[in-house]
Amino acid sequence: MAQVVCSRCSNQFEASNHLVTTGAAAAGAAVGAYFGPGVGIAMGPLGAIAGTVPGAIIGGTIASLGITKFTRCPSCGHVFMI
Numbered sequence: 201m202a203q204v205v206c207s208r209c210s211n212q213f214e215a216s217n218h219l220v221t222t223g224a225a226a227a228g229a230a231v232g233a234y235f236g237p238g239v240g241i242a243m244g245p246l247g248a249i250a251g252t253v254p255g256a257i258i259g260g261t262i263a264s265l266g267i268t269k270f271t272r273c274p275s276c277g278h279v280f281m282i
Contacts, residue, residue: 206273207280215271215282224267225260232259 204215236255242248272279 204271204282206276206278208278209273209276211273211275213274217271221264221267225264228263229256229260231263232256235259 202215203212205212232255233252234255236251236253236259239251239255240248241251241254269281270279271282
């Protein structure tokens with residue numbers, strides 16, 4: 201990603217953390233898969249399916265995109281939005 205400057209302590213650091221992004225995607229996918237079966241998706245004349253897999257895909261995508269907008273300064277621990 202890019203260099204980020206902390207607004208509290210003026211520390212410069214790299215804002216990418218793939219472990220956090222992967223964890224957020226997994227958690228979002230699990231939540232989406234949990235709530236997905238309660239939602240039926242109509243497919244017209246082909247019938248309908250449970251929303252388990254689509255819910256997991258959408259939940260994982262939204263969580264991974266959302267978590268990349270926040271970062272924590274390694275020096276002072278301040279959490280802020282990029």
